[in-house]
Amino acid sequence: MTRYIIRRLLTAIPTLVAISMVIFTILALAPGDPLSEFAVNPSVPPEVRQRIRQSMGLDDPIPVRYTKWFTSILRGDFGYSFRSRSPVSDLMLQRLPTTLYVIGTAYLISVLLAIPIGVISAIRQYSIFDNIATTLAFIGFSLPTFFTGLLFILIFSVKLGWFPMIYRATIDEPGLRGLWLKVEQAIMPITVLALFQTAALTRYTRASMLETIHQDYVRTARAKGLSELTVISRHALRNALIPVVTIIALSIPGIFTGAVITEQIFRVPGMGSLLISAINDNDTPVIMAITIIFSALVVLFNLIADVLYGVLDPRIKYE
Amino acid sequence: MDRFEELQQAVLSGSLSRRDVLKRAAALGLSAPAIAALLAACAREEATPTQAPAAATPAPGASPAATPTGAAEATPTEAAAGQRGQGGLLRLLWWQAPTILNGHLAQGTKDFDASRPVLEPLADIDKDGNLVPILAEEIPSLENGGLAEDGSSVTWKLKQGVVWSDGTPFTAKDVVFTWQYVVDEGTTATTAGNYLNIQSVEAVDDYTVKVTFKEPTAAWMGAFVGPYGYIVPEHVLKDYVGEQARNAPFNLNPIGTGPFKVREFRPGDVVIYEMNENYREPDKPFFSEVELKGGGDATSAARAAIQTGEVDFAWNLQVEAQVLKQLEETGVGQLGITPGVNVERILVNMTDPRTEVDGERSKLGVPHPWQSDLKVRQAYALLCRRDQIADQLYGPAGKATSNILVAPERFVSPNTKWEFNPDRAAQLLDEAGWTLGPDGVRQKDGVQMSIVYSTTINPVRQKTQEIVKAEFEKVGIKVELKSVEASVFFSSDAGNPDTAAHFYVDIEMFTNGPTLTYPIDYMISWWGDESNIAQKANNWGGSNYERWQNEEYDQLFEQARTELDPDKQVELFVRMNDLVIENVVVIPLVHRNDVQGYAKNLEGLELSGWTSNLWNIANWRRTG
Numbered sequence: 001m002t003r004y005i006i007r008r009l010l011t012a013i014p015t016l017v018a019i020s021m022v023i024f025t026i027l028a029l030a031p032g033d034p035l036s037e038f039a040v041n042p043s044v045p046p047e048v049r050q051r052i053r054q055s056m057g058l059d060d061p062i063p064v065r066y067t068k069w070f071t072s073i074l075r076g077d078f079g080y081s082f083r084s085r086s087p088v089s090d091l092m093l094q095r096l097p098t099t100l101y102v103i104g105t106a107y108l109i110s111v112l113l114a115i116p117i118g119v120i121s122a123i124r125q126y127s128i129f130d131n132i133a134t135t136l137a138f139i140g141f142s143l144p145t146f147f148t149g150l151l152f153i154l155i156f157s158v159k160l161g162w163f164p165m166i167y168r169a170t171i172d173e174p175g176l177r178g179l180w181l182k183v184e185q186a187i188m189p190i191t192v193l194a195l196f197q198t199a200a201l202t203r204y205t206r207a208s209m210l211e212t213i214h215q216d217y218v219r220t221a222r223a224k225g226l227s228e229l230t231v232i233s234r235h236a237l238r239n240a241l242i243p244v245v246t247i248i249a250l251s252i253p254g255i256f257t258g259a260v261i262t263e264q265i266f267r268v269p270g271m272g273s274l275l276i277s278a279i280n281d282n283d284t285p286v287i288m289a290i291t292i293i294f295s296a297l298v299v300l301f302n303l304i305a306d307v308l309y310g311v312l313d314p315r316i317k318y319e
Numbered sequence: 320m321d322r323f324e325e326l327q328q329a330v331l332s333g334s335l336s337r338r339d340v341l342k343r344a345a346a347l348g349l350s351a352p353a354i355a356a357l358l359a360a361c362a363r364e365e366a367t368p369t370q371a372p373a374a375a376t377p378a379p380g381a382s383p384a385a386t387p388t389g390a391a392e393a394t395p396t397e398a399a400a401g402q403r404g405q406g407g408l409l410r411l412l413w414w415q416a417p418t419i420l421n422g423h424l425a426q427g428t429k430d431f432d433a434s435r436p437v438l439e440p441l442a443d444i445d446k447d448g449n450l451v452p453i454l455a456e457e458i459p460s461l462e463n464g465g466l467a468e469d470g471s472s473v474t475w476k477l478k479q480g481v482v483w484s485d486g487t488p489f490t491a492k493d494v495v496f497t498w499q500y501v502v503d504e505g506t507t508a509t510t511a512g513n514y515l516n517i518q519s520v521e522a523v524d525d526y527t528v529k530v531t532f533k534e535p536t537a538a539w540m541g542a543f544v545g546p547y548g549y550i551v552p553e554h555v556l557k558d559y560v561g562e563q564a565r566n567a568p569f570n571l572n573p574i575g576t577g578p579f580k581v582r583e584f585r586p587g588d589v590v591i592y593e594m595n596e597n598y599r600e601p602d603k604p605f606f607s608e609v610e611l612k613g614g615g616d617a618t619s620a621a622r623a624a625i626q627t628g629e630v631d632f633a634w635n636l637q638v639e640a641q642v643l644k645q646l647e648e649t650g651v652g653q654l655g656i657t658p659g660v661n662v663e664r665i666l667v668n669m670t671d672p673r674t675e676v677d678g679e680r681s682k683l684g685v686p687h688p689w690q691s692d693l694k695v696r697q698a699y700a701l702l703c704r705r706d707q708i709a710d711q712l713y714g715p716a717g718k719a720t721s722n723i724l725v726a727p728e729r730f731v732s733p734n735t736k737w738e739f740n741p742d743r744a745a746q747l748l749d750e751a752g753w754t755l756g757p758d759g760v761r762q763k764d765g766v767q768m769s770i771v772y773s774t775t776i777n778p779v780r781q782k783t784q785e786i787v788k789a790e791f792e793k794v795g796i797k798v799e800l801k802s803v804e805a806s807v808f809f810s811s812d813a814g815n816p817d818t819a820a821h822f823y824v825d826i827e828m829f830t831n832g833p834t835l836t837y838p839i840d841y842m843i844s845w846w847g848d849e850s851n852i853a854q855k856a857n858n859w860g861g862s863n864y865e866r867w868q869n870e871e872y873d874q875l876f877e878q879a880r881t882e883l884d885p886d887k888q889v890e891l892f893v894r895m896n897d898l899v900i901e902n903v904v905v906i907p908l909v910h911r912n913d914v915q916g917y918a919k920n921l922e923g924l925e926l927s928g929w930t931s932n933l934w935n936i937a938n939w940r941r942t943g
Binding site for chain 1: 805
């Protein structure tokens with residue numbers, strides 16, 4: 001097992017290097033300029049803008065720029081943002097707690113809801129519960145977050161005035177009121193995200209569960225006289241969870257990198273909004289840092305998912 | 320809910336403890352959120368026992384609990400003046416988020432704006448283009464001897480007794496240092512352009528600064544004025560000049576002379592300012608705390624300021640006219656329209672974008688096959704329905720114009736007019752020899768009059784393009800529309816053919832206007848000197864995109880640089896404007912206004928199209 005993990009980690013290195021090269025090249029080839037806002041501004045003459053471009057190293061050949069970036073990454077240095085001229089790692093650390101709180105909670109809620117709903121839907125297939133759950137899942141699945149987000153703002157902020165539409169990460173009021181403010185402003189973004197993710201996960205759980213409950217070993221378990229609860233939880237669910245675990249594990253990197261659209265709509269200062277504003281501003285160091293961390297997390301959680309298979313299904317062995 | 324209100328009253332008057340509340344609320348069968356709200360009321364009371372009653376302004380959204388420090392510290396000493404910090408929290412919303420708080424390293428208007436509550440220039444500019452002294456004692460003029468008779472230098476008298484927020488005195492040395500800091504090439508200051516014409520800046524004494532120019536200069540207000548002129552402290556930044564500039568903690572937490580200082584800054588998200596206790600005017604600022612939140616989009620920003628009142632002020636609401644109107648009818652806030660200085664215009668290419676000569680298209684000296692003919696350009700201008708564009712697409716945010724220089728008032732030409740006249744346009748095209756072909760497209764000697772019309776991706780601009788295209792096609796000019804992402808269109812990347820400066824199309828559209836109240840920096844856009852023409856030789860680094868050259872204009876421009884007589888100045892600028900219009904180098908469409916949304920009880924904003932929205936924030940107040 002240990003040898004397997006080490007081998008997987010070693011093969012991840014060239015993968016990550018290749019990913020970083022591809023992304024860097026695409027970004028370098030993409031047109032755009034961090035100073036474009038001042039393009040026709042008479043107070044920022046072209047020679048000043050060209051000098052700033054040079055100081056950012058934007059006029060160097062792509063291999064030179066990549067080598068510079070790569071060597072500093074090896075030292076753990078993500079470089080400086082073109083925009084705020086501060087270290088990229090500081091910017092990301094500022095955003096991480098908010099992202100983990102909002103996206104993480106949404107994710108947790110959706111896992112906690114989706115698995116029971118999916119399981120009940122499967123064992124009571126075509127019941128009223130199943131029909132309602134399926135309908136809701138399709139609705140949640142088909143409505144994009146930008147739509148539900150705007151709808152929520154119109155209903156709950158503008159018409160009813162229940163929740164604020166602007167998220168503030170700097171609330172420092174003491175006591176329960178501060179806590180409530182923090183919860184209150186996160187309700188809409190969390191609901192929007194949870195609705196979408198729960199819908200998807202419910203469908204996976206249901207499908208996977210439906211497959212296993214008709215398996216021979218489940219019938220055998222029932223024939224042994226085990227209680228229905230034990231049959232479902234120990235024999236059916238455990239096997240049904242393998243594909244679900246893959247999906248959950250592979251989505252976890254997304255918790256760290258944020259939900260771009262939802263964060264933008266509710267002005268949640270998370271990683272997603274950092275990424276999208278960096279892309280708009282052509283802030284290459286920030287884009288590179290977030291994407292490379294995302295890639296590393298995807299590779300890592302792939303490995304974790306594989307290891308978890310072994311735990312869920314003892315027949316799976318890695319040698 | 321009567322019982323609930325009773326309970327709430329009991330809580331607020333302090334007759335019930337938290338535990339009692341919980342018991343009784345549960346007995347009432349209240350839901351969890353309602354209980355939480357009650358408990359919050361308890362917490363608020365407990366957290367602010369010292370709250371002065373007067374400070375508890377009933378502003379929507381502004382929680383009194385947010386002002387403990389301001390009210391507590393200000394009341395004992397300032398009781399007589401009685402104003403400082405009483406306003407509590409002021410909430411601002413910028414839909415672009417500030418990323419740096421050092422105005423000299425700004426990457427956009429948002430950064431100039433977010434720096435302004437902390438950093439101050441010597442003078443700022445009001446909406447009519449008049450200078451207002453900030454750190455200066457008075458505005459230099461010929462009368463008070465501040466301006467040299469020959470225009471070679473300007474002498475600023477500084478206010479005395481001003482200190483930086485850390486307590487260090489502000490002196491002329493800081494002004495000298497600001498100049499050194501900005502012009503150092505390694506600093507890569509965005510504002511450097513306004514300081515390039517300066518020979519030297521000397522501190523005559525602690526409160527007098529003499530700026531000497533390399534040549535006689537009429538636009539002496541380029542340096543140390545407005546958003547480009549923030550004075551930075553020598554004692555904080557002296558080790559961060561040049562290459563080191565980007566490492567300065569100052570960039571994220573500036574020390575300034577302004578009414579506020581930064582308590583917390585999260586780049587790309589929010590700035591929280593608190594009162595600067597060392598601010599020179601003891602009764603200001605009115606607000607104890609300012610929150611500038613960034614991000615999102617203009618439409619929802621308008622909603623938050625006008626419809627729900629969640630913020631007190633929202634910046635630059637570039638939102639379609641109907642939407643704004645609708646919001647204002649239903650809302651708690653109001654729209655503020657400030658006369659702008661910018662003109663949305665169509666540039667007409669004088670050179671041929673289709674023929675490549677020596678590795679560049681639109682090359683100077685290779686005339687455009689039909690746009691080099693004045694009659695064709697006049698026809699273009701007659702085909703633009705400026706009133707329709709202004710009324711339908713811009714609404715309160717713009718009006719049709721026939722000038723390219725629309726501010727300051729004294730330089731605006733009274734001589735031009737515009738009209739929409741397709742018949743006359745068709746006639747002009749016929750006269751120029753471009754007649755309708757069998758396919759409905761005008762042609763001459765086998766060449767079809769088919770143009771490419773480029774601009775940035777922006778809903779209002781795409782609709783403008785449609786209106787223009789419809790009229791052009793009615794008279795037989797084929798128009799292909801093109802829209803380019805703004806960061807590409809305005810890129811200074813010499814390798815990208817889609818930029819505004821390359822101008823590899825027939826006509827293009829964007830907005831521009833002066834930044835100096837003596838708008839010489841803006842009129843350079845039509846100066847015909849080779850060095851100023853955007854072309855391959857200078858990596859498309861010139862300001863003249865149309866590649867239009869006119870001897871009379873060049874003479875007027877060069878004269879205007881050094882002209883000090885106010886009447887002559889007006890004459891020169893009006894004539895320059897008229898030349899550009901008569902020759903249809905540019906077709907001005909809309910004189911744009913700045914649109915802001917803010918609470919109805921906010922006063923003293925003094926918004927100006929020339930400078931940051933926050934320039935007067937020391938005097939902002941909330942009434943009622």
